[in-house]
Structures are given as C-alpha cells and as structure tokens.
Amino acid sequence: QNPLLSPTIGASQSTSGLRVQAGKTIALIGGTVSLDGGILTAPSGQVEVAAVDSGDVSLTAIPQGFALTPGTVSGWKPIQLSNRALLDASGLPGGSIQINGGKVSFTEGATALIQNAGVADAGSIEVNAKEQALFSGVGFQGNSPFPSRLINESVGPGKSGNVIISSPNLTVEAGANISARTYGSGKGGDVILNVPNAIVVRGFSLIFPDLFSHIVAATVGAGDAGNVIATTQTLIGQDGGAIGAAALATGQGGNLSIKAADIRFDGSSPQLQGSGLFSTTTGSGNAGNIVVETARLSITNGAIISASVGASGDAGNVFIQASDFVYLAGVNPYTPVPPRDTSFPFLPKQRPGGPSGLQRPYVSSTIQAAAARQIPFYERVFNLPPSPTGASGSITIETPRLEITDRSYINLSNQGTQSGGTLRISTNTVKISSLGVLEATTFSGFGGDIEIRSNILFLNRGAITASALSDDGSGGNVSIFSKVFAAVNAPNQITANSAGAFGGRILIQAKGVFLSPQTILTASSELGPRFSGVVEIQAPNIDLSRGPLTTPPPIQVPPVVSVCQSQQSANPSQLIISGTGGMPQSPEDEQHNRTGWLEQPEVEPVLSPQTFLPKPSEQPVEAQGWKWNSNGTISLVVQTTNPTTYSSLQEPPCINPLPTVDDKLSTTTSPHDTKDSGSE
Numbered sequence: 001q002n003p004l005l006s007p008t009i010g011a012s013q014s015t016s017g018l019r020v021q022a023g024k025t026i027a028l029i030g031g032t033v034s035l036d037g038g039i040l041t042a043p044s045g046q047v048e049v050a051a052v053d054s055g056d057v058s059l060t061a062i063p064q065g066f067a068l069t070p071g072t073v074s075g076w077k078p079i080q081l082s083n084r085a086l087l088d089a090s091g092l093p094g095g096s097i098q099i100n101g102g103k104v105s106f107t108e109g110a111t112a113l114i115q116n117a118g119v120a121d122a123g124s125i126e127v128n129a130k131e132q133a134l135f136s137g138v139g140f141q142g143n144s145p146f147p148s149r150l151i152n153e154s155v156g157p158g159k160s161g162n163v164i165i166s167s168p169n170l171t172v173e174a175g176a177n178i179s180a181r182t183y184g185s186g187k188g189g190d191v192i193l194n195v196p197n198a199i200v201v202r203g204f205s206l207i208f209p210d211l212f213s214h215i216v217a218a219t220v221g222a223g224d225a226g227n228v229i230a231t232t233q234t235l236i237g238q239d240g241g242a243i244g245a246a247a248l249a250t251g252q253g254g255n256l257s258i259k260a261a262d263i264r265f266d267g268s269s270p271q272l273q274g275s276g277l278f279s280t281t282t283g284s285g286n287a288g289n290i291v292v293e294t295a296r297l298s299i300t301n302g303a304i305i306s307a308s309v310g311a312s313g314d315a316g317n318v319f320i321q322a323s324d325f326v327y328l329a330g331v332n333p334y335t336p337v338p339p340r341d342t343s344f345p346f347l348p349k350q351r352p353g354g355p356s357g358l359q360r361p362y363v364s365s366t367i368q369a370a371a372a373r374q375i376p377f378y379e380r381v382f383n384l385p386p387s388p389t390g391a392s393g394s395i396t397i398e399t400p401r402l403e404i405t406d407r408s409y410i411n412l413s414n415q416g417t418q419s420g421g422t423l424r425i426s427t428n429t430v431k432i433s434s435l436g437v438l439e440a441t442t443f444s445g446f447g448g449d450i451e452i453r454s455n456i457l458f459l460n461r462g463a464i465t466a467s468a469l470s471d472d473g474s475g476g477n478v479s480i481f482s483k484v485f486a487a488v489n490a491p492n493q494i495t496a497n498s499a500g501a502f503g504g505r506i507l508i509q510a511k512g513v514f515l516s517p518q519t520i521l522t523a524s525s526e527l528g529p530r531f532s533g534v535v536e537i538q539a540p541n542i543d544l545s546r547g548p549l550t551t552p553p554p555i556q557v558p559p560v561v562s563v564c565q566s567q568q569s570a571n572p573s574q575l576i577i578s579g580t581g582g583m584p585q586s587p588e589d590e591q592h593n594r595t596g597w598l599e600q601p602e603v604e605p606v607l608s609p610q611t612f613l614p615k616p617s618e619q620p621v622e623a624q625g626w627k628w629n630s631n632g633t634i635s636l637v638v639q640t641t642n643p644t645t646y647s648s649l650q651e652p653p654c655i656n657p658l659p660t661v662d663d664k665l666s667t668t669t670s671p672h673d674t675k676d677s678g679s680e
Contacts, residue, residue, distance in 0.1 A: 007155050007183045011090035011115035012043040020045060022091060025065025029057065032077040033101065035085035035110070044091030046123075047112075051077035051101040068098060076102035076130045081110035084139040084146055089123070090115035093158050096123025104129040104167070106176065109139020109146035114161055116154040116186065122161035124189070125152050129167035135176035138205045145208045148176040154186040154223065162189040162226070168197045170232075172241065175205030178215045182223040182251065190226040190254075191217050198234040199260075201241030204269040212240040212269045219251035219285065227254040227288070235260040237276050237303065240269025244278035247285035247313060255279070255288040255316075261295045265303035268332050272363050274304035281313035281390065289316045289393075295324045297399075299365045299408070302332025307369040309390035315421070318369050322399035328408035328436070332363035368411035369393030369421050388414075392421030392440075392448065400428045404436035404462070412440040412448045420448020420466065420476055427454045430482075432462030440466040440476055447476025447496060447504050457510075459487040459519070466504055467497040475504025475523055475533055485510040485539075490518030496533055498525045503533025513539040 017039025020026045026040050027048035040047050048068040050057060053075030059066040079101035081087070089095030094116035104127055106112070116122035127133050127150070139146045154160035163180050170193060172178060180189035193199060193215070205211040219225035228245055235258065237243070247253030256279050265276040276299065281287040290307050297320065299305065307316035320326060371388040392414045402425060404410060412421030420440040430452060432438065440448025447466040457480060466476030475496035485508055487494075492515075496504025503523035515521075523533030623636035 007153055008090075008113060008115055008151060011113060011117075012041060012088055014039050014041050014086065014088065017041065017086070020065075023063075023065065023095075025059075025067075027059070027066065027068060029068065030077075032080075034080045035082070036080075037083040037085055038081075039086045039088070041086075041088045042095055043089070044093060044118075045089055045095045047087045047089050047095070047097045049079060049087065049099045049101070051079045053077050053102075067096075068100065070100060076100070078103045078105070079129075080105045080107075081112075082107045084109040084111070084141065086110070087112040089113075091117070093118035093120040094122030094152070094154075094161060096161065097125045098128075099126065100128045102129065103131045103134065105134045105136070106148040106150070107134070107136045108148065109137070110148050111146070112150045114152045116158045116160050117156045118158045119156065121159040121186075122152065122154065122189070124161040124164055125150050126164045127167065129165075131167070132169040132171065133165055133167040134170075135172045135178065137174045137176060138208065138211060145175075145205065145211060147205070147211055150178045152180045152189050154182040154184055154188065156184045157186050159187045159223075160189040160226070162192060164192045164194075166194045168195065169200075170195045170198075171200045171202075172213045172215060173200070173203045174213065175203070175208065175211035176213055177211075179218065180226050181216070181218040181220060182225065183221045185222045187223045188217055188219050188226040188251075188254065191215055191228045193228075193230040193232065195230070195232040197232070198236065199230060199232045200236045200238070201243060202236070202238035202275075204240045204271075204273075209270045212242065212271070212273045214241065215243045216246060217244075217254045218246040218248060219253065220248045222250050224252040224285075225254040225288070228256045230257070231259045233260060234262045235264070237265040239267045239275060240271075240273040241275050242273065242278055243276075244280065245288045246279070247281040247283060247287055249283040250285050251283075252285045253279055253281055253288040253313075253316065256290045258291070259293045263292065263294045263296065264298045264300075265305070266298075266300045268302040268334065268363065270334050272302075272332060272334060274302050274306075274332070274363065274366070276304040276306070278304070279307040279316040280310065281308075281315070282310045284312045286314045286390075287316035287393070290318045292318075292320045292322075294320075294322050297322045297326045299326075299328045299367065301330040301365060302335070302363045303365050305367045307393045309371045309388050309392070312389045314391040315369050315371055315393035317393045318367060318395045320367070320395075320397045320399070322397075324399070325401040325403070326397060326399045327401075328365045328367065328404045328410070329406040330365050331407050335363050365406075365408035366411055367395060367397075368413075369395050370411045371414040371418060387417070387443070389417050391418040394422040394424070396424045396426075398426045401431075402427045402429070403431045403433075404438070405431070405433045407435045409437035409439055411437075412450075414442045414445055414448070417444040418442075419445030419473065420468075422449045423451065425452045425454070427452075429456045429458070430454050431458045431460075432464070433458075433460040434462075436462045438464045442468050442470070442473055442476075444470045444472050446473040447498070449477045449479075451477075451479045452482065454482045455484065457482040457485045459492045460489050461491060462487075463493040463495075465493065465495045467495050467499075468501065468504075469499050471500025474498050474502040475525075477504055478506045480508045480510070482508075482510045484512045484514075486512075486514040487519040488514070488516050490516060492516065492519040494519075494521045496523040498527075498531070498533075500526060502531050505533050506535045507538070508536070509538045511539065513537060 019041040022043040025046040026042045029050045033051045046065045055073030056071040058069045094114040135148045152161045182188035217226040217228045245254040245256045268274045279287045309315040371392045420442045447468040475498040503525045521535050525531035625637045
C-alpha cells in the first residue's frame with residue numbers, strides 16, 4: 001500500500017495487548033509509563049494514558065466510558081511509547097485518545113490511531129506534555145516501514161476528529177508524522193498545535209528517504225480537508241521537515257495558519273521535498289490558503305512556502321505579514337548548482353521546448369502560488385498529468401524588508417493552460433540580487449501581475465518577469481511604485497514579453513530612477529513592433545534616450561585683475577577655486593540645495609522708539625582719507641593732505657602695491673615710516 005494515499009489497514013482489529021469492549025474506556029495511569037511494543041485497543045471507546053508524579057486525577061463519565069480529568073498535580077512523569085506500540089480507538093464511530101505526562105515520546109514506529117468508519121463524528125487525539133512532545137523515527141514489520149505518528153482519519157461519511165498537541169516544545173523528526181485526514185465523504189479534522197516555545201519539524205528516514213517528517217491535514221476523498229493551526233514562539237523546518245494542508249482528490253484543501261515570532265526553514269530531503277509550508281492540490285479539489293504572521297521569516301537552501309496545483313484544482317493564496325523581515329536565499333543542496341556568473345539561464349526567452357518547461361536544473365528557495373510541475377517523486381506517487389490545468393494563486397507580502405538573493409525566487413507562474421497569478425508586495429526596502437527572481441510567467445495563458453510598493457527597490461543581477469510564452473496569451477503587468485528604484489551592475493531584467501500575442505505593460509513610478517546600461521526593460525512581442533506592449537517610467541528629469549554622461553571640460557579661471565600699466569613685469573594676481581573634490585556639475589544638471597529648507601520663525605522685536613537713536617553729540621562723521629602709522633597700522637582721517645590720485649575706472653587700479661624683493665634691496669626707506677596722506 002502507498003502510505004500517503006491509503007488509509008490504515010487493520011484498525012481496531014488487533015487481538016494483542018489490552019483490549020476492552022466497544023464503547024468502553026481503557027486507562028493506564030501511574031508514574032512513568034512505558035509501552036515497548038505494547039497495544040491498547042478500545043474500539044469506539046476511550047484510551048487514557050497518564051503519568052503522574054504526585055497529586056490526584058479523577059475519571060469523569062462520558063458516552064464512551066470515562067475521561068481522565070487532572071486534579072491537583074504537582075509533577076508529571078515521562079510517557080514512552082516505542083517499537084511499534086499502538087493506542088487504538090478506531091471504530092463505528094471513532095473514539096478518542098488522551099495522553100497526559102511530562103515528556104511524551106513516540107519512537108520506532110509508535111502510533112496513536114483513530115479511524116472513523118461510521119456516520120457520527122470521531123473524537124480527538126489530545127497530547128498534553130508538560131515538558132516536551134517528541135515523535136521520532138520509523139519502525140519495521142519485515143521490510144515495511146511504520147513511522148512514529150498520530151493519525152485521526154475518516155473512511156466513511158463521518159467526520160474525522162482533531163489532533164491537538166499542547167506542550168512547551170514539539171519535535172517531529174526522522175520521518176515521523178502527525179495527520180488528520182479523510183478518505184471518504186466525511187470532513188477531515190483539524191491539527192491544532194499550542195506550543196509556547198518551539199516547534200521543530202526536521203529530517204527524513206535514512207532507510208526510506210521518501211518518508212519525510214511532516215504535519216498535515218489532508219483529504220484523499222470527496223470530503224474536505226481540515227485546517228492546520230500552529231501557535232508558537234519559534235518554528236523550525238529542516239532537511240525536508242514540512243507542515244501542510246493537501247487536497248489529493250475531489251475534496252477541497254484546508255487552510256494553514258501559522259503564528260510565530262521567528263520562522264526558519266532550511267534545506268530539503270534527498271527526494272527534493274523542501275522544508276517549509278505547503279498547501280497543495282493534486283486532484284480536482286482546490287488547495288487551501290497559507291497565512292503566516294511572524295516577525296522574522298527565513299527561507300534558505302531549497303526550503304519552500306508553496307500553495308501549488310499539480311492537476312485541475314486551483315492553487316491557494318499565500319499571505320505573509322512579517323514585522324521585521326522576509327529573507328530568501330540559496331538552492332537545494334541535493335541538486336547541481338550552476339556557475340554564479342551565469343546570466344539567468346532559467347528565465348524563459350522563447351516558447352517552451354518540451355515537457356521540462358520552466359524546470360530549473362536545481363530547486364531554489366521559494367515562495368510560490370503556482371500551477372507547476374511537481375518534483376519527480378510526487379509525479380510518480382500521485383500519477384500527475386504532464387502539465388496542470390488549474391489556476392495559479394496570489395501572494396501578498398507585507399514587511400519592512402524583503403530580500404531575494406542567491407538564485408531564490410517568488411513564483412506565480414503557470415506551466416499549464418491558465419494565466420499567471422498576482423503578486424503584491426508592500427515594504428520599505430526590496431533587494432533582488434545574485435540571480436534572485438520575481439516570476440509570473442505562463443505557458444498558455446496571460447502573464448501574471450506583479451505589483452511592488454516600496455520606498456527603495458534595489459536590483460543587483462536580479463529579474464522581474466511576467467512574460468507569456470505561448471501564442472495564446474499576452475504579457476502580464478509589472479507595476480513598481482517606489483521612491484527610489486535602482487538597478488545596478490549586470491545583468492538586470494524586467495520583462496512582460498509575449499511569444500505570440502501582445503506584450504504586457506511595465507510601469508515604474510519613482511522619484512529617483514538609476515539604471516545601469518545593462519539593465520533590460522522590455523514588453524515586446526515576437527510578432528513584431530506593432531504588438532509590443534508599454535514600458536513607462538514616470539520620474540522627474542529622466543531621459544532614457546541620452547547616452548552615458550560625459551565630464552564637462554575644466555573651468556578656466558581668469559586672473560582677478562591685470563597688473564598696473566607701470567607694473568607689466570610683475571606677476572598677476574589670481575583667484576584659485578580649489579573646491580572640495582569630486583566631479584563638477586554639468587551646466588545642464590539641475591541645481592540642488594543640499595542644506596535643505598529651514599524656515600526661521602519671524603520674531604517681532606519689542607523695542608523702544610528711542611532705543612537706537614544716536615545722541616546729537618555722537619553723530620558719525622564720514623572719513624575722507626587714511627594714513628600710515630609708524631607701527632604699520634592704518635588710520636582713517638577726516639581731512640586729507642596731498643591726496644594720491646588713482647587711475648580711472650577704465651584702467652587697472654594700482655593702489656599702493658606691495659614692494660618686491662628688488663624694491664626692498666634698492667631703497668633704504670622703511671615701508672613703516674610715517675607718511676601722512678592727510679591730517680587728523
């Protein structure tokens with residue numbers, strides 16, 4: 001059987017271990033509880049396991065028998081289930097399972113199972129671990145693997161129950177899984193994770209790499225899947241560990257809601273299952289939405305947040321609110337890495353030439369709401385068509401900082417027959433660098449729409465594309481509203497092209513636009529210029545038709561004044577402008593006041609009318625001349641004697657030039673001797 005597509009076989013049929021009559025309760029209460037291969041079976045009943053250090057508990061009557069209610073408990077002991085140990089409350093309808101302890105561990109294929117084959121709704125699986133809940137590894141029966149897991153599933157018209165985990169810390173690793181799923185017409189249950197500290201989902205089975213660690217709410221039938229709701233401080237997905245909601249048949253997929261201050265997804269499994277979040281449809285049912293509320297979101301080395309479609313259902317939408325940053329970088333470590341100086345080898349420039357389509361030679365770190373071909377493992381398991389027919393979804397990102405670098409990308413492409421999706425980014429700063437890409441390309445339909453609203457948009461070997469690669473669709477729309485838009489170094493691309501219809505539209509509204517010569521902005525069509533789209537840049541004082549800026553010639557600084565007619569052999573005076581360095585502005589450049597505008601408030605002086613009126617005896621007298629003093633100073637005088645006549649305005653003035661060295665050697669008269677030009 002395929003563990004991903006088939007319900008559990010033999011539910012409630014075990015005759016080993018401890019078993020009670022249908023609809024009754026089996027309770028295991030004590031200090032440390034250990035089940036090494038042990039089996040507890042209560043068909044349509046209640047399974048209770050509690051490990052109490054000290055205190056008291058009570059049993060409350062319920063329709064299935066009794067339910068444990070903790071009283072005053074001062075401490076809890078560990079609960080350890082291992083070696084394919086089983087807690088089973090399956091039946092018509094399914095019962096319920098409750099586990100209370102300090103550290104609760106499921107290892108080596110240990111399982112808690114409720115399978116609802118009836119019409120009524122099943123109960124829940126509840127794990128209350130006061131210290132940690134751990135699900136780890138895979139057990140074996142012969143050559144068949146059995147992951148450590150919690151399963152609440154429906155195979156009939158009745159609803160499957162929920163899976164609820166309350167613990168400070170939750171770890172799912174080495175191929176273990178937690179799931180609520182439906183295989184019939186009944187609705188699937190929810191997975192609810194209340195984990196104040198950290199949720200860690202990591203790794204895969206080393207013996208069976210197809211078994212990756214995951215938490216999922218899924219439908220493999222006509223019933224709709226449930227939702228996954230996780231609340232924690234830190235969420236970590238590593239080496240293929242994933243949390244998701246899936247629609248694998250005709251039922252609708254559920255929604256995935258994550259609230260965490262710090263979210264980190266890194267790497268993948270060898271089967272290219274990226275760590276992260278997924279909402280997917282591989283049937284006719286539509287995928288659900290992904291909603292993320294966080295402060296910091298990091299997606300690296302092939303990790304992924306994906307709302308995708310692989311068949312006829314429509315992809316879901318992705319909503320991300322990050323109060324600090326969103327960061328994407330790197331590619332999957334299990335795929336070949338292209339040279340770093342390659343110029344966008346994966347950006348399509350023409351019609352697809354085969355089934356490979358937009359498949360890259362590697363798996364990038366990604367946020368996507370796309371209709372895309374799935375990884376080979378999923379194509380084989382779910383028997384997917386060569387290309388999907390469902391519609392792409394939308395992505396909305398709100399964060400102060402968004403960085404897409406090192407071959408990572410945000411993807412709304414459609415590799416099937418529909419149009420591309422819609423991407424909306426609202427941020428202070430967007431940086432797309434080192435072959436990072438925003439992509440909404442299509443194979444058959446219209447290109448998608450990309451809208452960016454920011455203060456700064458920075459491209460450094462980055463690309464934004466909404467092109468259509470077939471004869472059927474026009475290019476999409478790329479709209480950028482930013483205070484500053486800079487595309488530096490080479491290459492950078494913004495495209496809304498079409499292979500066989502009209503080109504799309506590129507609109508850039510910015511107060512400052514800085515484009516390197518290697519930056520490409522095109523909305524063209526292979527049908528010719530008549531079918532080209534629009535590239536419009538709305539920015540003050542920008543002229544894209546001009547060539548590179550040239551340096552203006554040096555400014556010639558003339559002498560301030562020529563020498564006197566009688567001093568033609570003397571050196572002329574000069575005014576030299578040294579400046580502060582840098583390139584002088586061209587006369588055509590707009591002049592700017594770098595000091596900005598400073599408005600000083602007007603202040604009315606409160607003065608007496610007589611404050612500054614001079615006294616009659618203090619009336620100033622205009623100076624009429626000057627004289628040299630013996631100490632080398634100059635005094636202004638009222639009356640002059642023997643005034644010196646200066647040159648006319650038409651001649652260079654020669655006003656008492658300083659003596660040269662030769663003059664000093666040829667005269668015995670000191671320049672400091674008193675010589676009146678008037679008398680006081």
